[in-house]
Amino acid sequence: MFEENLREIVNGAMLPQYNGKKVSITGLVTKVNPNGITFDMRSSDDKIVKVNLRKPHSNILEGHVEVHGTAVSGTTVICDDLTEFSPESSAEFDATSHNTMCQLLQSVPNLWKTAA
Structure with missing residues (x-):
């Protein structure tokens, strides 16, 4: 049901x-x-991560963004969905804490698996 929306939260490495x-x-x-x-x-x-959009983005793209897509070739993501942060949210974004969260999520095997 929700499998098409399952994705790993990752950093560049x-x-x-x-x-x-x-x-x-x-x-x-x-x-x-x-x-x-x-x-x-x-x-x-x-x-540095390269993002390929499926169609041209019509607005000015700047600040922080969250990209949902498919990882390809190690440093590239084919984007399915793009969320742009507001200027205020981008200014307040804590990259260090976000990176720590990525590492913690990856350190727990089968984090989201539930017993059937």
């Missing part, structure tokens, strides 16, 4: 472990291609 899998990654937009289809962001662990 974790992306290669999830090649071909659904992920959620948050970062600061650093470079936007003029074609509006690709952009680079700096993840919470200070890695």
Whole structure:
């Protein structure tokens, strides 16, 4: 039922472990291609991640974003859904704490598995 929305919350260093899998990654937009289809962001662990959108983004893309999509080629995510932070939320985003959360989530095997 909800399987199509299941994804791992990761940082940039974790992306290669999830090649071909659904992920959620948050970062600061650093470079936007003029074609509006690709952009680079700096993840919470200070890695550069390339994001490929399925269709051009029509608005100015800046600040922090959360990308839901499929990890490919180690440092790239094919974006299914993009959430843009407000300027205020972007200014207050704590990348260090977010990175710690990513590491904690990955340290517990089968974190979301429930007994049947």
